[in-house]
Every structure is written in structure tokens, then in C-alpha cells.
Amino acid sequence: MKLIHQLSKETGIPIPTLRFYEKSGLISGRRKTGVSTNNYQFYEQGAIDKLNFVQMAKAVGFTLNEIKEVVDLWYKKEITQKAQFEVLDKRLLQIDEKIAELNAMKKQIKICKENIENRNS
Amino acid sequence: MKLIHQLSKETGIPIPTLRFYEKSGLISGRRKTGVSTNNYQFYEQGAIDKLNFVQMAKAVGFTLNEIKEVVDLWYKKEITQKAQFEVLDKRLLQIDEKIAELNAMKKQIKICKENIENRNS
DNA sequence: TTGAACTATGAAGTATACTGCATACTTGTG
DNA sequence: CACAAGTATGCAGTATACTTCATAGTTCAA
Structure with a gap:
């Protein structure tokens, strides 16, 4: 259960890029159940696995769309x-x-x- | 000694992209010696070799700048x-x-x- | 409790790599 | 010699993948 800051530290991906990835549907966090004072998103290990895959795939020329197709069925x-x-x-x-x-x-x-x-x- | 149309046919790269590559310094043709009525550029086999390399390198995620560094010393x-x-x-x-x-x-x-x-x- | 650090959101800006459009000149075929 | 096809040039537009900025609210340590 990591906040975006820690996710960024563990993957080396800048926070704005992570937000961009979230908006693109590559990763997604969820709010802590019961907490309604904020909208902070929490991420699990799965997000890190996905992001590691994203970094490899990007390095060898796959587009985010191509990567998303694979990542989408990760847990589906x-x-x-x-x-x-x-x-x-x-x-x-x-x-x-x-x-x-x-x-x-x-x-x-x-x-x-x-x-x-x-x-x- | 090929014109841009033939270069495009032999590599499968659209003419506008070839012009873009020429402007970027990846390939370069030259005018036929003695002809001054036009500015038509002629390309040799070397251009095809370079373009094949460019296509491979692009497919595996190299940027045009990275590719250009290699291609630049092709015949230098x-x-x-x-x-x-x-x-x-x-x-x-x-x-x-x-x-x-x-x-x-x-x-x-x-x-x-x-x-x-x-x-x- | 205040201020530094963290989070969310939206919109605008940037870099790379094309892609298309408008214009104009040249060449080859019937 | 008309005219379709080919060539050159410049500039504007597009897609992808970020990156920056502005704003505003939240959390936590001192």
C-alpha cells in the first residue's frame, strides 16, 4: 500500500509520468476504504510489476498502447x-x-x- | 543512382518521411554533375543500406539521434x-x-x- | 498550529517523429 | 505541346509521450 511518492522512488519514474500513466489507464490505485477526507490513491505491488514491465517494453520500442494491451489483461x-x-x-x-x-x-x-x-x- | 520515388519504393518509406530524414541529415543525395536545370537529388546504394539500418534501429526503440550518430560515421x-x-x-x-x-x-x-x-x- | 511536504486536478507547453498542404518547377508520354 | 506524374520547398498540423505550471486541498512533524 504505497502512495505515489513511494511508487516513484521504487520505480524511478517521475510522479507526473505516473499520473500520466494512471490517466492513460496503465496503472490504477484505489482509495483507502473508510477514508473520505482525501482522494489519495494507494498502489500495491502489482503496480510496481506493471511499471517494471512498462519500462522494459518502452526501452525496446513498444508503444504505450501496445503495452497497455498486455498490462490490461494482467489481472483480468x-x-x-x-x-x-x-x-x-x-x-x-x-x-x-x-x-x-x-x-x-x-x-x-x-x-x-x-x-x-x-x-x- | 535512384530518385526519391524509387528510394521510397525500395525501402517502403514514404517520400515525405525520406525528405524529413534528408533534412535531419540521416541520408543525402546529390545532384547529377552537369545538370543545372533542376535540383533533383540522386541516391546511391549506401542510402538504402542506411535506411534499412534506420528501420531496424527504430523498431527496437533507438531514437533518430542515436541512429544518426552511427549512420554519420558510415562512410566517414x-x-x-x-x-x-x-x-x-x-x-x-x-x-x-x-x-x-x-x-x-x-x-x-x-x-x-x-x-x-x-x-x- | 503553522509551515513544509505531499496529494489531486486541469490545462498548457515541449520534444520527437512524422504527415499533409500549398506552391511551383521539371520531365516524360501520347 | 498538353498534361499527368515526378520533384523541391516551406510551413502548418498531428500523434505520442511526457513535462511544467497553477491552483487547491491534506497530512504530519516540531
Whole structure:
């Protein structure tokens, strides 16, 4: 049960960005039951898990919408198993494509390095 | 020696985007020597190589600026070999980080799939 | 109890990467 | 030689993902 400040500290994501993510539907807190004097939102471990995933996915070029599709079914039972697997399997394919592209880039950069070595020797 | 239309066809990148890339310094054509009636830019194979690299790098989350740093030394001799290697090695590290992140995401998504399977059975 | 720190909300601003529009000139085909 | 298609240029507009600002209310330590 963390407030936004602590969530920010634990994930390294600035508070305004977390608010933006909340508004975008990526994470959501809830008010403490029985407290009506404020509107402070409390977050659980699940929010941290989601945010860690968001950071990884962003780093490899997924859009927030693509990430949201996965994160949305993190704890959901409403949609069918088939529909859930469709989303997840699509992402797994994208991931493998990205890994292949990264390996192709490595190859390309290594060729580039060899060219530099050869013409400077 | 291709005009922008053909460059677009061969890479699948829309002409306005190619113009944007040219303005950003990612690619550059040159005018046919001796022709002064127009300002048509001609591109060589190198432009295609660069654009293929750009597309891969973009797909895995590199920014145009990061990509430009690599592409800039594609055919350049001016900067020192050490400086060139620095840029390239930095990108190689980033690539390995991204691959690690993609593998972590795969693991996460597979766990997510297992959870779905278990709670629906 | 007061003031610093924290929280919420809404609206405006910024950076990146395009995307479209208007204009104008050039080239190739029937 | 008309005219469709291609090229160049500049500027405005859009989408995504934040980031900043202004305002206002809340909590807690001294």
C-alpha cells in the first residue's frame, strides 16, 4: 500500500509520468476504504510489476498502447482465454522480431567496425 | 543512382518521411554533375543500406539521434578510429541490454500465460 | 498550529517523429 | 505541346509521450 511518492522512488519514474500513466489507464490505485477526507490513491505491488514491465517494453520500442494491451489483461478474468493468448502471442512474435533485428544490427555494426579497421590500417 | 520515388519504393518509406530524414541529415543525395536545370537529388546504394539500418534501429526503440550518430560515421574518415569505435561500442552495449530486456519480457509474458491457464482450469 | 511536504486536478507547453498542404518547377508520354 | 506524374520547398498540423505550471486541498512533524 504505497502512495505515489513511494511508487516513484521504487520505480524511478517521475510522479507526473505516473499520473500520466494512471490517466492513460496503465496503472490504477484505489482509495483507502473508510477514508473520505482525501482522494489519495494507494498502489500495491502489482503496480510496481506493471511499471517494471512498462519500462522494459518502452526501452525496446513498444508503444504505450501496445503495452497497455498486455498490462490490461494482467489481472483480468473478463475476456476469454483465447483473446488473452492472442494478445500475448502477438507480443511474443514482436519480441522475437525485435531480437532478430537487434542481432542484424549487431552484425551490421560489426561489419562497420571491420571496415573502419581495414581502411585505417 | 535512384530518385526519391524509387528510394521510397525500395525501402517502403514514404517520400515525405525520406525528405524529413534528408533534412535531419540521416541520408543525402546529390545532384547529377552537369545538370543545372533542376535540383533533383540522386541516391546511391549506401542510402538504402542506411535506411534499412534506420528501420531496424527504430523498431527496437533507438531514437533518430542515436541512429544518426552511427549512420554519420558510415562512410566517414574524418573522426578518429577511437571515436568511431566509442559510438559503435556504445550501441553494441545498448543492443545487448535491449536483447536482455526482450528476453525478460518473454519470460514475463510466459508467466502471464501460465497464470491465465491455471486460473481458468 | 503553522509551515513544509505531499496529494489531486486541469490545462498548457515541449520534444520527437512524422504527415499533409500549398506552391511551383521539371520531365516524360501520347 | 498538353498534361499527368515526378520533384523541391516551406510551413502548418498531428500523434505520442511526457513535462511544467497553477491552483487547491491534506497530512504530519516540531
